[in-house]
Amino acid sequence: MATIADVADYTGLSRATVSRVINDYPHVSKDKRRLVHEAMKELGYFPNTSARNLRNRRTDLVAVLIPRLTNPFFTLILDGIEKVAEENGFQLIICQTKSSKKKELEFLNLLQTKQVDGVIFTSIENDWEQIQPYTDHGPIILCNEYHHDATVPMVRLNQVQGSYLGTKHLIERGHQRLAYCMGSTSGLSNDRRKGFFQAVNEAGLEVKAEWIFHDTYTMEDGVKTFNKILSLTERPTAIFTGGDEVAAAMVKEAKRNGLDVPGDIAILGFDDQPIASMIEPELTTIYQPGAEIGSRAMTIFIDCLKGKRERVRQSVMELPLSLVIRKST
Amino acid sequence: MATIADVADYTGLSRATVSRVINDYPHVSKDKRRLVHEAMKELGYFPNTSARNLRNRRTDLVAVLIPRLTNPFFTLILDGIEKVAEENGFQLIICQTKSSKKKELEFLNLLQTKQVDGVIFTSIENDWEQIQPYTDHGPIILCNEYHHDATVPMVRLNQVQGSYLGTKHLIERGHQRLAYCMGSTSGLSNDRRKGFFQAVNEAGLEVKAEWIFHDTYTMEDGVKTFNKILSLTERPTAIFTGGDEVAAAMVKEAKRNGLDVPGDIAILGFDDQPIASMIEPELTTIYQPGAEIGSRAMTIFIDCLKGKRERVRQSVMELPLSLVIRKST
DNA sequence: ATGAAAGCGCTAACAC
DNA sequence: GTGTTAGCGCTTTCAT
Numbered sequence: 302m303a304t305i306a307d308v309a310d311y312t313g314l315s316r317a318t319v320s321r322v323i324n325d326y327p328h329v330s331k332d333k334r335r336l337v338h339e340a341m342k343e344l345g346y347f348p349n350t351s352a353r354n355l356r357n358r359r360t361d362l363v364a365v366l367i368p369r370l371t372n373p374f375f376t377l378i379l380d381g382i383e384k385v386a387e388e389n390g391f392q393l394i395i396c397q398t399k400s401s402k403k404k405e406l407e408f409l410n411l412l413q414t415k416q417v418d419g420v421i422f423t424s425i426e427n428d429w430e431q432i433q434p435y436t437d438h439g440p441i442i443l444c445n446e447y448h449h450d451a452t453v454p455m456v457r458l459n460q461v462q463g464s465y466l467g468t469k470h471l472i473e474r475g476h477q478r479l480a481y482c483m484g485s486t487s488g489l490s491n492d493r494r495k496g497f498f499q500a501v502n503e504a505g506l507e508v509k510a511e512w513i514f515h516d517t518y519t520m521e522d523g524v525k526t527f528n529k530i531l532s533l534t535e536r537p538t539a540i541f542t543g544g545d546e547v548a549a550a551m552v553k554e555a556k557r558n559g560l561d562v563p564g565d566i567a568i569l570g571f572d573d574q575p576i577a578s579m580i581e582p583e584l585t586t587i588y589q590p591g592a593e594i595g596s597r598a599m600t601i602f603i604d605c606l607k608g609k610r611e612r613v614r615q616s617v618m619e620l621p622l623s624l625v626i627r628k629s630t
Numbered sequence: 631m632a633t634i635a636d637v638a639d640y641t642g643l644s645r646a647t648v649s650r651v652i653n654d655y656p657h658v659s660k661d662k663r664r665l666v667h668e669a670m671k672e673l674g675y676f677p678n679t680s681a682r683n684l685r686n687r688r689t690d691l692v693a694v695l696i697p698r699l700t701n702p703f704f705t706l707i708l709d710g711i712e713k714v715a716e717e718n719g720f721q722l723i724i725c726q727t728k729s730s731k732k733k734e735l736e737f738l739n740l741l742q743t744k745q746v747d748g749v750i751f752t753s754i755e756n757d758w759e760q761i762q763p764y765t766d767h768g769p770i771i772l773c774n775e776y777h778h779d780a781t782v783p784m785v786r787l788n789q790v791q792g793s794y795l796g797t798k799h800l801i802e803r804g805h806q807r808l809a810y811c812m813g814s815t816s817g818l819s820n821d822r823r824k825g826f827f828q829a830v831n832e833a834g835l836e837v838k839a840e841w842i843f844h845d846t847y848t849m850e851d852g853v854k855t856f857n858k859i860l861s862l863t864e865r866p867t868a869i870f871t872g873g874d875e876v877a878a879a880m881v882k883e884a885k886r887n888g889l890d891v892p893g894d895i896a897i898l899g900f901d902d903q904p905i906a907s908m909i910e911p912e913l914t915t916i917y918q919p920g921a922e923i924g925s926r927a928m929t930i931f932i933d934c935l936k937g938k939r940e941r942v943r944q945s946v947m948e949l950p951l952s953l954v955i956r957k958s959t
Numbered sequence: 960a961t962g963a964a965a966g967c968g969c970t971a972a973c974a975c
Numbered sequence: 976g977t978g979t980t981a982g983c984g985c986t987t988t989c990a991t
Contacts, residue, residue, distance in 0.1 A: 304968055315978045320970055328976055350745035351689065352968035354680035355983050362723075370705045370712065380699045383726055392740070393724045394691075397712055411721070416679040520904065549908045556910070575849065579878045581885070581910050633984055644962045649986055657960055681984035684967050 303346040311340045323348055362417040363602065366396045366408055368424045374544075374572050374591050378423050378445060381595025389603055391418075402426045412438040418606055421598055422446055424487075440605035440612045444598035445591075447488050447617070454605065454616045456598045460489055463587045463622025464496030467569050468541060470585070470624055472504045476539035476567060479508060480530055482517040484543045497541060512537050523550030531558065539567040539630070545574040548584055552629060567630040582628030589622055632675040640669045652677055692931065693746040695725045695737055697753045703873075703901050703920050707752050707774060710924025718932055720747075729814075731755045741767040747935055750927055751775055753816075769934035769941045773927035774920075776817050776946070783934065783945045785927045789818055792916045792951025793825035796898050797870060799914070799953055801833045805868035805896060808837060809859055811846040813872045826870060841866050852879030860887065868896040868959070874903040877913055881958060896959040911957030918951055 305323075309316045314333060321329050322337040340346070354360045365382055367375045379393075386393055394417060396408040405426045411417045412435055419440035425432070429448045435441060436453060443455040471479060481497055483490045501508055511533060514526045523546065530537060542548040548570035555562050562568055562582055570577050570586030577584035597618060605612035634652075638645045643662060650658050651666040669675070683689045694711055696704045708722075715722055723746060725737040734755045740746045741764055748769035754761070758777045764770060765782060772784040800808060810826055812819045830837055840862060843855045852875065859866060871877040877899035884891050891897055891911055899906050899915030906913035926947060934941035 305970095306968080316969080317971080317979080318977055321977090324970085330976065333976085347739075347742040347744075349684070349968050350740075350743045351680055351683035352983090353970080355678070355684050355967090355985085356969045356971090358983075360680065370709045371702070373700070373702065376699045376705055379724075380726075383699065383724060387726070392745075395708070395712060395722045395724055397709075397716070410676075411679075413676040414679045415676075416721075520908070546904065553908060553910070575875065576905050576908060579849070579882060579905060579909055581882070634986095635984080645985080646963080646987080647961060650961090653986085659960065662960085678984050681967090682986080684969090684983090685985045685987085687967075 303344040305346075305348070307344055308337060308340050308346050311344060312336050358415075360416065360418055361391050362394055363391055363599075364394045364396050364408060364411045364417040364420045366398055366405060366420060366422045366424065368398055368400045370395065370397055373574050374589065375423055377591030378595040378598075381592035381597075382421060382444070382599045383595075384592070385596045385599035385603070389599075391599075391603070398424070398426060400424070400426055402431075406431065409435045412441075419602055421602060423595075436613050440602055442598045442602050442605070444594055445489070447492075449488075452613050452615050454598075454601045454610070454612070454614075454618070456594045456601065456618045456620070458589055458594060459619050459621050460492035461496040461499070463571075463589070463624075464493040464541070465500045466496075466622065466624045467571075467585075467587050468497045468500035469503075470626065471539045471541065471567060471569060471630060472500060472506070474539070474563075474567060474630055476537075477506055478512070478535070478537040478539070479506065480512045480514065480537035480540040481508065482514045482526055482540065482542045482547060484516065484518050490543070493543070509535070517543060517547055520546050520550035523547035524554050527551040527554045537566075539563075539569070541569050543571055545570040545572045545577045545584055545586055548586065548629070549576050549580050552580055552582070552584070563628070563630050569630055573625050577625075578627065585627045585630040586625050587622050588625050590620055594620060632673040634675075634677070636673055637666060637669045637675050640673060641665050687744075689745065689747055690720050691723055691746040692720055692928075693723045693725050693737060693740045693749045695727055695734060695749060695751045695753065697727055697729045699724065699726055702903050703918065704752055706920030707924040707927075710921035710926075711750060711773070711928045712924075713921070714925045714928035714932070718928075720928075720932070727753070727755060729753070729755055731760075735760065738764045741770075748931055750931060752924075765942050769931055771927045771931045771934070773923055774818070776821075778817075781942050781944050783927075783930045783939070783941070783943075783947070785923045785930065785947045785949070787918055787923060788948050788950050789821035790825040790828070792900075792918070792953075793822040793870070794829045795825075795951065795953045796900075796914075796916050797826045797829035798832075799955065800868045800870065800896060800898060800959060801829060801835070803868070803892075803896060803959055805866075806835055807841070807864070807866040807868070808835070809841040809843065809866035809869045810837065811843045811852075811855055811869065811871045811876060813845065813847050819872070822872070838864070846872060846876055849875050849879035852876035853883050856880040856883045866895075868892075868898070870898050872900055874899040874901045874906045874913060874915055877915065877958070878905050878909050881909055881911070881913070892957070892959050898959055902954050906954075907956065914956045914959040915954050916951050917954050919949055923949060 308319045398405045421442045425446045441453045447457045517526050570584040573586045573588040577586045604610040637648045727733045750771045754775045770782045776786045846855050899913040902915045902917040906915045933939040
């Protein structure tokens with residue numbers, strides 16, 4: 302494998318000059334520049350990235366922590382991150398945490414060992430105290446996540462506003478008994494609950510404890526939860542869900558039980574995934590600009606790396622959610 | 631930032647011994663081993679990956695070429711690759727080609743510059759002659775792709791068999807006039823067409839040229855193509871599609887036009903994505919074990935890297951597709 | 960069991 | 976405009 306020294310020898314120039322050509326520096330004569338290029342081609346030379354990284358103390362690599370690759374919302378974020386990364390010469394390393402605290406921490410080793418320049422979290426499992434020490438080693442950005450005491454830039458969606466909007470919509474449609482299905486108990490979920498109850502309280506409605514459901518993530522969860530709701534003596538007439546998959550599964554289960562959506566029961570999705578407009582009736586849902594927060598987060602990341610922006614200081618960029626009214630409510 | 635030399639100085643040992651401890655080599659006394667571990671913790675030392683990579687001539691990094699992150703089938707493959715990668719201490723670099731020949735070639739620079747140990751293609755845009763030279767620089771695996779003259783390991787799905795199965799099913803349901811929608815004109819598409827016509831010919835059916843549609847990828851394409859089909863004077867009674875999104879959009883458009891699926895027109899999907907079982911009627915489709923081929927490909931990749939397997943020699947592993955009969959046919 | 964030292968391939972400060 | 980050279984941080988012979 303040819304090295305820079307080989308190119309230098311071949312051309313009779315020094316390694317320094319060859320390096321200057323490689324890196325497109327000024328102060329190299331046209332002649333030598335061409336000479337070097339010819340030699341590189343002739344010898345099949347390519348600069349060794351590990352050597353450059355060692356010397357430059359950068360890798361142009363970013364670790365992106367994501368719970369599951371098969372979750373369309375997160376790949377949307379990833380897509381947004383990738384777009385900006387690509388434009389700026391960065392590569393992305395995929396870190397699938399499977400929502401495990403342990404794995405999340407393990408991936409942070411990539412930062413300590415300088416395998417990556419920094420990390421973008423699209424979801425966060427550990428408490429901030431666990432993460433905080435790692436901020437010494439490079440920029441950390443929270444994307445789609447928020448921690449009250451995190452000392453880093455955060456790009457988030459206004460979940461409070463989003464779920465308020467959706468809930469208010471249900472109430473305006475005349476619903477008085479609302480079921481609420483949530484996923485985990487993360488900060489994100491708390492915000493959604495906040496928005497939900499804000500709308501509920503404003504309207505002076507009551508929400509019974511038995512109308513609140515936890516750990517509802519998947520389509521199967523949706524079916525199970527829907528059946529629980531059906532079996533309730535005092536049954537809600539509208540359901541606020543934490544995702545379109547859950548909502549879609551519920552719509553289907555409702556139809557299977559001979560119920561009309563939204564006539565007998567209204568179902569509100571979240572995310573506005575492709576599936577939302579494919580099912581019958583089309584899902585009313587809350588659109589989250591996933592690609593957008595991804596791009597923003599990556600842009601901020603780059604600014605931090607370049608020192609254009611302080612990286613160990615809290616900052617919050619918040620984007621709004623919007624209600625997409627279709628047929629299920 | 632602490633280096634190995636700092637740890638050596640701190641403990642009064644040599645860098646060599648510290649290195650041995652880091653890499654868990656034998657022939658280091660218990661005492662010194664503990665001493666070094668304490669020092670590393672004390673100094674906040676972490677081995678520098680770039681330096682190790684340079685020295686070891688490996689990065690434990692694999693580039694995965696994928697057309698679009700937002701395509702669920704490809705993230706399924708990615709998930710399979712990731713699983714095996716994780717088990718073996720490899721990290722994945724995402725390379726989104728957006729189906730561009732140019733980008734695909736650019737990503738191969740990662741191989742030449744030794745930024746990655748090798749490459750897994752989950753789709754391939756260029757001709758094999760373009761790719762072939764890169765095999766000098768590290769293992770290249772084709773996953774979900776096949777090139778007749780490729781001199782590398784390939785893991786593929788038996789598309790011929792899969793589409794034969796689906797087409798035969800349509801014919802058995804009594805359909806005589808079949809429409810065929812394909813995506814690109816890749817090897818993969820050719821195989822599907824082969825299976826389609828195999829079944830068609832066996833049954834002695836005729837397929838008019840106007841029943842064959844190209845470049846049908848997305849939901850919008852599905853809607854457009856379906857309307858073209860509707861406007862045909864001699865209209866097919868069944869449609870073979872290249873993906874569940876397309877099929878789902880067609881089902882929806884059919885219903886919008888007052889047609890019954892499968893009564894008036896049967897629609898066959900491909901992939902068995904979550905959406906297939908969420909729409910009404912549920913999609914009959916062809917299941918492709920995406921995660922499975924991903925895992926297999928990564929396993930083969932590792933064998934190639936370890937020299938357990940020849941890497942510049944054609945080999946083909948083929949997995950079968952299966953028909954999932956639901957309600958749309 | 961431990962250490963000395965060469966060298967992986969590259970860049971940049973400094974000299975001319 | 977070009978060359979010399981000292982590292983970047985690590986691993987691995989080869990001694991002892």
